[in-house]
Amino acid sequence: MYRLLVVDDEKDIRENIQYLIDWSRYGINQIETAATYEEAVNKALDIRPHIILMDVKLGDGRWGYELVEHLRASGLKAVCCMISGYDEFTYVQRSMQASAKDYLLKPINEKELRRFVERAIVEELKGRLPQRQVAPPDVDPVLKVEYGTLSRITNKIIMIVKGNYRNSLSLVGIGDMFCMSSKYIGRIFLQDTGMKFSEYLMAYRMVQAKRLIESTGDKIVVIAAQVGYTQLNNFYVHFKEYYGFSPKALRGMEETEKNAYTAERNGTESPENAHMAGNEKTELPGNAGEPESEAWEKQQEGGAYGKI
Numbered sequence: 079m080y081r082l083l084v085v086d087d088e089k090d091i092r093e094n095i096q097y098l099i100d101w102s103r104y105g106i107n108q109i110e111t112a113a114t115y116e117e118a119v120n121k122a123l124d125i126r127p128h129i130i131l132m133d134v135k136l137g138d139g140r141w142g143y144e145l146v147e148h149l150r151a152s153g154l155k156a157v158c159c160m161i162s163g164y165d166e167f168t169y170v171q172r173s174m175q176a177s178a179k180d181y182l183l184k185p186i187n188e189k190e191l192r193r194f195v196e197r198a199i200v201e202e203l204k205g206r207l208p209q210r211q212v213a214p215p216d217v218d219p220v221l222k223v224e225y226g227t228l229s230r231i232t233n234k235i236i237m238i239v240k241g242n243y244r245n246s247l248s249l250v251g252i253g254d255m256f257c258m259s260s261k262y263i264g265r266i267f268l269q270d271t272g273m274k275f276s277e278y279l280m281a282y283r284m285v286q287a288k289r290l291i292e293s294t295g296d297k298i299v300v301i302a303a304q305v306g307y308t309q310l311n312n313f314y315v316h317f318k319e320y321y322g323f324s325p326k327a328l329r330g331m332e333e334t335e336k337n338a339y340t341a342e343r344n345g346t347e348s349p350e351n352a353h354m355a356g357n358e359k360t361e362l363p364g365n366a367g368e369p370e371s372e373a374w375e376k377q378q379e380g381g382a383y384g385k386i
Contacts, residue, residue: 079105080199083127085118085145086111086161087137091184095131098188104195104207115140122149127156129198132178134162134169143169143176150177157198161186162241170241171255174234181241201226220281221271231256231263232270239282244306249275283307284320291328298325 082101086092092111101109110125112118115136122130130149132142146158160173163184173181179202180194197216199205215224218236225233238252249267252275253260267275283305290301302313318324323331 079107080128080203080205081108081125082106082110083118083122083125083130083156084109084111085113085130085136085142086133087113088133089113091133091161095186098186099192099195104199105205106195114138115145118145119148122154122156123152126154128203129195130156130158132158132160134160134164134173141172143172143178146173146176146178157202159194159198165242165244167238167242167245167247167251167255170238173241174237181237183241219285220278221273228270229266231258231266235263235267235275236278239279243279243283243286244304246306247279280316281320284317287313287317287325288321288328291325298329301325 084092084095086095092113096109096111101107106129108125110121110127112121113136115138118132118136121127130146132146134142136142136145142160142162146160149156158176158178159180159182160169160178161182161184162169165183170181179198182190182194193216196207199207216226217224218228221228225236228236234256235252238255239247249260249264253263256263264275267273267278271278273281287301287305290296290304291298294301296304298313299310302310305313307313307316314324321328
């Protein structure tokens, strides 16, 4: 029923996307791929895809958003999502100007890809998911509300945050991009969300940081940099203020749960439980490989938070 075009100069990515999710579940029964600008134009005009996953920077020195504009000028009304290994502000800006509906960073997250596809089919193509399934609400991870309940300007601001939260962002820069006053769009964002832009940006970074701590073994200092923090102390302060516990404590909780699960499967008592049996008070296990978090914990005990 639906046709998909994947445009990326990297062969592995073109192939992996085809198997990342069960496309047939969404009624997508034809998938074509293209590696260059010219090949993509020919494929698009030939099969008339309903959905396009477009790499921002193509290997032949051309730009994906230029290709999207070219196809729209040719009368093709496909729902486009930009995919990129770059989270630079300029790329997000140009993608929005080209009318892209989403911007996903590589490596592509399966859940984010599913949400885009379901939203594209239901909201943009006005179709239904197979077997009369209703697309799950596309809910913002910070606001806990559906994007459809927010204004167009707020949704564009959130899209910029999603694609560029690792870098420095400000309402002044976003206002310049929209050719609008930063005070005006800030007021709309506050009315829509109940949060200042700076509060939302910090919260979104915290959500992403928690996800990385839980799903990777990267050091906390590396994760802090991945979500846009150059000062580790600031990251620790914001994380603990937002969640009520430190990044080190979260990683300790993860290790405790893993050890308990392993012990349960092996029919033995976990090291944590054995320790607690003889000591009512115990601390969450830390990460011995991260002396920077140890230093931060000691700093908090002395009441020194440092400059934020």
